[in-house]
Amino acid sequence: MIPVQHYLVLAAGLFSIGAIGVLVKRNVLTMFMCIELMLNAVNLTFVAFSRHLGRIDGQIFVFFVMTVAAAEAAVGLAIIVALYRNRETLNVDEASSMKW
Amino acid sequence: MSDFRYLLPEVILSVVASLIMLLSPLLDRKDSNTPGILSGLGLLLATAATLLTWRQRALGFSGMVLIDGFSQLSRLLLYGILFCVAIAAIDFLKREQINFGEFYALLLFATTGASLMVVSADLILTFLGIEILSIGTYVLAGFKREDPRCTEASLKYFLLGGFSTAFFLYGVALLYGKTTSTRYQALATSLQTVPDILTFTGLTLILVGFGFKVAMAPFHVWTPDVYEGAPTPITTFMSTGSKIAAVLAFVRVFYMALEGLNKEWGDILWVAAVLTMFLGNIAALSQSNIKRLLAYSSIAHAGYLLIGFVSRSRFGVEAILFYTLSYALMNLGAFTVVQLISRQGDNRVLLHDYVGLGTRHRWLAVSLSLFLFSLAGIPATAGFMGKLFLFSAAAQSGLYWLVVLAVINSAIAVYYYIRIIVLMFMREPEAKEETIRIPLGALAVITVAALGTLVLGIFPTIFMQAAEAATVAGIG
Amino acid sequence: MIDQIIFYTLAFIIVAMSLMVILARNAVRSALYLISALLGFAALYIRLQAELLAGVQILVYVGGIMVLFLFVIMLVSVRTMEHQARQTRQWKAAVVIALGVAAELIYLIVRGGSIFVTKQPPDALLTKSQNTQVVGEALYSTYLLPFEIASVLLLVAMIGAVVLAKKKI
Numbered sequence: 001m002i003p004v005q006h007y008l009v010l011a012a013g014l015f016s017i018g019a020i021g022v023l024v025k026r027n028v029l030t031m032f033m034c035i036e037l038m039l040n041a042v043n044l045t046f047v048a049f050s051r052h053l054g055r056i057d058g059q060i061f062v063f064f065v066m067t068v069a070a071a072e073a074a075v076g077l078a079i080i081v082a083l084y085r086n087r088e089t090l091n092v093d094e095a096s097s098m099k100w
Numbered sequence: 101m102s103d104f105r106y107l108l109p110e111v112i113l114s115v116v117a118s119l120i121m122l123l124s125p126l127l128d129r130k131d132s133n134t135p136g137i138l139s140g141l142g143l144l145l146a147t148a149a150t151l152l153t154w155r156q157r158a159l160g161f162s163g164m165v166l167i168d169g170f171s172q173l174s175r176l177l178l179y180g181i182l183f184c185v186a187i188a189a190i191d192f193l194k195r196e197q198i199n200f201g202e203f204y205a206l207l208l209f210a211t212t213g214a215s216l217m218v219v220s221a222d223l224i225l226t227f228l229g230i231e232i233l234s235i236g237t238y239v240l241a242g243f244k245r246e247d248p249r250c251t252e253a254s255l256k257y258f259l260l261g262g263f264s265t266a267f268f269l270y271g272v273a274l275l276y277g278k279t280t281s282t283r284y285q286a287l288a289t290s291l292q293t294v295p296d297i298l299t300f301t302g303l304t305l306i307l308v309g310f311g312f313k314v315a316m317a318p319f320h321v322w323t324p325d326v327y328e329g330a331p332t333p334i335t336t337f338m339s340t341g342s343k344i345a346a347v348l349a350f351v352r353v354f355y356m357a358l359e360g361l362n363k364e365w366g367d368i369l370w371v372a373a374v375l376t377m378f379l380g381n382i383a384a385l386s387q388s389n390i391k392r393l394l395a396y397s398s399i400a401h402a403g404y405l406l407i408g409f410v411s412r413s414r415f416g417v418e419a420i421l422f423y424t425l426s427y428a429l430m431n432l433g434a435f436t437v438v439q440l441i442s443r444q445g446d447n448r449v450l451l452h453d454y455v456g457l458g459t460r461h462r463w464l465a466v467s468l469s470l471f472l473f474s475l476a477g478i479p480a481t482a483g484f485m486g487k488l489f490l491f492s493a494a495a496q497s498g499l500y501w502l503v504v505l506a507v508i509n510s511a512i513a514v515y516y517y518i519r520i521i522v523l524m525f526m527r528e529p530e531a532k533e534e535t536i537r538i539p540l541g542a543l544a545v546i547t548v549a550a551l552g553t554l555v556l557g558i559f560p561t562i563f564m565q566a567a568e569a570a571t572v573a574g575i576g
Numbered sequence: 577m578i579d580q581i582i583f584y585t586l587a588f589i590i591v592a593m594s595l596m597v598i599l600a601r602n603a604v605r606s607a608l609y610l611i612s613a614l615l616g617f618a619a620l621y622i623r624l625q626a627e628l629l630a631g632v633q634i635l636v637y638v639g640g641i642m643v644l645f646l647f648v649i650m651l652v653s654v655r656t657m658e659h660q661a662r663q664t665r666q667w668k669a670a671v672v673i674a675l676g677v678a679a680e681l682i683y684l685i686v687r688g689g690s691i692f693v694t695k696q697p698p699d700a701l702l703t704k705s706q707n708t709q710v711v712g713e714a715l716y717s718t719y720l721l722p723f724e725i726a727s728v729l730l731l732v733a734m735i736g737a738v739v740l741a742k743k744k745i
Contacts, residue, residue, distance in 0.1 A: 002583045007624075008277075013614075014594055015270060016677035021598040022263055023673065029603045029649060031259055033610050036641065037594055038266035040617050042273050046706050049277035051624040057715050059275065059626050061224055063715070065269060066636050067726040068231050071733035072262055073641045075235050077648045078741035079242055079254050084652040086248040103721075121735065161721040163591055200740045209732045216725065228725045232732055239736035254740075297683060 007048035015041035028083075032076055039069050103160035106167050107219070108153070109146035109210050116142030119210035120303045124201025131199065133457060136190040136541075139204035142534035143183045143211070144242055157573070159221065163283045166228055170574025172565060174218035174348040174419065181341045181428050182211045184545045188436045189333035191539035196331065198244055207337070210236030214345035217350065223272045223282040223306075224422040226349055230268070230313065234261045237342055241330040247445070253329025260322045262574045267311025274302030284357035292360040298378040303361055306353070307368060313346035316406065324383075327395035333440060334393060336435035339398045340428045347405055347424055351417060355575045356410065362412045370410050370502060377509040378405030384516050390438055391449050393516065394491060395432070397475060400513060403428055404490055411493040414571055419489035421567035426474070426482030426556050433549030434471040436542050437464055454520060456529025461536055465524045467550050474553045477510050482556035489564075584621065590616035603649050611642050628708045 018041060021034030043062045050058025104111065120135050127134050150172055157470040158167045187208060193199040213232025220226040238261065242254025276282050278299050279290035291299060327335045354365060380400030387393035405427075408420035441457070441464065442448050458465040476479035487510060491503050556563060592611035600606045614637045621630040715723055 002579055002623075004277075006583065006587075007620075010590070012677070014624050014681070015266070015475055016674065017594045017598065019263075019677070020674050022259070023599065025605055028255065028259070028675055029645065030597070030606045032262070032604070033597060033606055033645065035259075035262045035266055036637075037597060037610065037613065038263075039269065039362070040614065041639075042266060042269045044620065045270065045273040046276065047621055047624050047626050047629060049273065049625065052277070053280050053461050055280060057280075057282070057605060059711055060714050060719050061273075061276070061282070061630055062626075062629055063632070063711075064224060064228060064722055064726055066632065067729060068228070068265070070636060071231070072258075072265075074733045074737040075238055075740070076262065077644055078737040078739075079238065079251065079258055079646060081651065081741045082242060082245050083248075083251045083255055086246065086251050089649050097700060100734055118731075162718045164721055200739070202735060206732065206735060206739070209728065209735075212728065213732075222722075225722055225725065228722055229728060232725070232729050235729065235732050235736060239739055244738055301680070433606060492682075 004048050004052040008045060010047065011041045011044040014038075028080055029085070032073075034079075036069060036073070039065055106153075106156070106158055106160045106165055108149040109179070110219075112146045112149055113142055113208050113212045113215065116145070117205040117212070120201045120205040120208070124205075127201065128197060131194055131195075133190060135204040136186060136193075139186045139208055140183055142208055143179045143186065146211075146215075147179045147183075150179070151425075164222040164225050165219050166284070167219055168573045169570040170352070171219045173570040174313060174345075174574070175215055176178065177348075177425060177428070178211060178214050178218070178341060178345055181344065181432065182207065182214075182337075184432050184436075184548065185333060185337045185341060187541035188336070188432075188439065188545040190541050192331070192333050192439055196244060197574070198331075200431045203240065203243060206240050210240070210337075210342070216343060217345050217349040220349070220352075221284045221356070223275070223284075223287075223353070223357070226353065227265075227269065227272065230346075230349070231265065232308075233342055233345060234265070235314075237334070237338060240334045241326060243334065244331055249329040250331065254324045256322055256329075256386035257326045264309050264312030264319065267305045267312075271302045271305030271309060274298055278302065287357040288359055291358060291464075295361055295364060300364060301363070303358060303365060304368070306358075306512040307365060310350045310353070310498075311372065311418055314343055314350060314405070314454045315376075315399050315402050316372050317379045317399070317403070320376065320379065320402075324395040324397055327398070328389060328391045332391070332435060332439040332559050335395075336432060336439070339394070339435065340431050343398070343402070344424045344428055347402075347420065350409070351420060351575070354511070355417060362509060364408055366412050369406050370499070372501065373403050373406035373410055375403075375506050376406060377506060381509050381512045381516075384513070387516070388451050389449055390451055390454065390520070393451070393520075394434060395524070397513070397517075398431065398472060400509065401475075403509070404487060407494050407499075407502060408489045410499060410502060411497040412514070413491075413493060413497050414575060415489075415496060416493040417571045417575055418564065418567045419486070419493045421555075421570060422489050422560065422564055423486035426553065428553040429549045429556070430471045430474040430481075430483055433546055433553065434468060434475065436545050436549070437468040437471070440464065440536055440538060440542055453524060454523050455527045456524070458525035460529055464536070464538075467546050469521045469524065470550055470553060472517040472521055474557070476514045479513075480554070480557045480559060482553045482560075485557055485560040489560075528548060579623075583620075586616050587618050587625075590620075596677060598599075604646070607645050607649060609676065611638055614638050626707065628711050 015038050018034045018038035022031050025031050025034065043065055046058040046061050117136060120138050124135055154172055156167050186204060193203060204522030210233050213229045217226055220229055238254055238258045242251045242258050244250040272282060275287060279287055281287065315323045358365060377400050379401060380396050384393050384396035387396060405420055405423055408416040438449060474483035477483045477487045491506055492502050593609045596609040597606045600609060617629040618633040621633060650700050
């Protein structure tokens with residue numbers, strides 16, 4: 001039996017890897033993937049708590065997070081396609097006519 | 101199932117939005133007014149539905165929805181603001197040749213999300229509301245698809261929005277683990293004592309999530325770019341509708357669910373309020389684009405609103421409610437004037453373009469001056485009364501330093517607002533320009549905003565009584 | 577013992593793959609590493625008695641979202657992205673954040689024991705009947721409203737994606 005805090009620490013680590021990725025990467029697509037990683041870390045936290053507390057709610061929340069992730073992916077990738085059509089670049093720094 | 105009657109306004113809004121989507125293929129894409137009028141009607145219907153159930157107080161959907169005086173007043177505020185945004189947008193969309201029904205459908209869906217945020221009594225539902233509002237806004241910000249500035253604004257808003265969502269959710273997850281629930285009531289009963297590290301982390305993460313949405317420093321960096329790049333009606337929407345929805349949900353979460361931790365969040369927000377005010381006001385001093393300037397001004401105003409949170413009293417919440425209404429009125433007015441003066445492609449938004457406006461378009465210049473006076477907090481305007489209430493709430497809670505810093509900030513802010521007025525009235529225009537046609541919708545919005553600003557400034561008790569009743573009903 | 581071995585192997589794989597997502601230069605590689613990490617998550621969900629979620633994770637994340645990512649990467653052409661500088665001016669901020677998070681992690685580990693009483697978790701709710709059944713019952717009773725709201729959310733996303741990406745609307 002793995003204690004819950006092991007899962008929590010793993011999730012916290014993955015969440016911070018994702019957060020660092022968003023800040024460090026310059027490619028829009030990779031930044032977006034890092035956000036997905038962060039959301040997955042949150043999901044892991046929910047599932048671990050769900051198991052630890054013996055309550056099903058945590059698993060239900062994960063479904064909603066996944067729905068949101070899918071919705072965000074659809075819209076985000078559409079924005080990226082539109083941007084590429086206008087600019088032909090996916091580098092955040094190059095794509096900045098306004099100051100970031 | 102019968103619990104859906106509590107959500108009648110939200111159901112109406114999403115049905116009307118779907119109706120617009122169904123109708124829009126049949127309509128003339130170029131100059132049909134139908135989608136705009138339909139969306140206005142939908143908002144009026146939702147308002148009527150709210151008024152019909154005005155005295156309702158109910159906990160529905162196994163404790164996930166709480167309808168009380170506070171949420172009813174919040175709904176009315178949001179629908180009113182969105183009504184103004186929608187009718188002012190009609191002519192803008194035609195001018196920019198993006199008169200698509202989807203615009204209004206997304207606007208109504210975004211309103212549904214905003215409305216859910218203020219009736220929710222569960223963090224997961226609040227989260228879904230935030231997401232509907234945000235996803236709608238991401239798309240609307242990039243609605244002029246061939247304009248690169250617009251798409252970029254949309255992308256920046258999207259990336260930082262998604263980032264903040266993850267933080268918010270992580271906070272929810274940690275609080276769930278601690279309290280086994282995400283209902284506000286259950287959270288309030290569990291989180292009474294001095295928090296451990298896990299609760300504190302959860303609280304901070306939720307604060308970060310809301311901080312992004314209300315443009316609280318240091319999470320405000322996206323605001324000027326997105327406000328500048330987005331189509332002007334959407335800038336209006338973001339600075340009024342979506343910000344106010346976030347503030348109101350913020351009040352509900354922090355006063356209803358996390359009340360027990362108010363020592364902790366009060367301290368964090370004290371620092372955040374001061375930082376937000378200073379960063380917003382100082383950056384606004386050197387702006388040459390009016391949309392950017394108003395963006396920084398809206399950051400500074402978020403800082404003033406945070407003072408109401410730091411007060412941690414009932415009076416503080418009343419002051420927040422009053423301020424959200426007056427802030428919405430003056431921003432609706434100011435941005436609508438900006439929208440009228442701008443030219444196709446959202447050009448002519450530099451301060452330079454406002455030189456001598458007073459001689460060319462006297463009434464536009466006079467009304468813009470009124471809104472700027474109100475934003476600056478000159479007496480006899482809504483902005484002044486709003487600040488007065490916020491600052492006295494802080495003083496009542498003994499936060500004298502905060503009041504002193506806020507007053508200093510108001511003084512700094514006067515400079516950049518008055519500068520625009522000076523440009524408009526004290527300088528001669530350089531070139532003769534054609535007259536501006538003022539469409540009916542925009543005229544109505546400007547008139548309502550101007551009257552509202554004056555009435556609230558002179559007779560503040562009219563709304564203050566409603567705010568007091570709502571606060572007593574919602575926060576207790 | 578076998579529990580520990582499985583957990584730590586999976587944890588190691590997920591962390592390594594996640595790190596590779598950031599370290600890879602090429603977006604296609606990042607996407608593939610992320611897919612591997614997501615599969616690892618699914619395996620952990622099975623260990624946590626969330627069998628349905630494990631399946632959905634693979635179907636939705638790997639089968640849906642990540643395939644969409646790969647499509648878009650191909651659509652906007654890999655070549656333009658390959659010669660993009662990886663170095664950024666924000667790395668200092670990133671290092672500070674990394675250190676802050678690391679400190680918090682250590683604190684969590686040290687204090688972790690006192691926050692959570694390590695006990696055999698109550699199995700009643702989770703094993704009484706099939707996982708799918710329990711989830712379904714909760715989703716259609718207590719969580720009916722968020723379930724309906726989620727469908728509105730998907731509708732908004734669908735309209736939005738079409739509005740933004742379709743050539744002519």
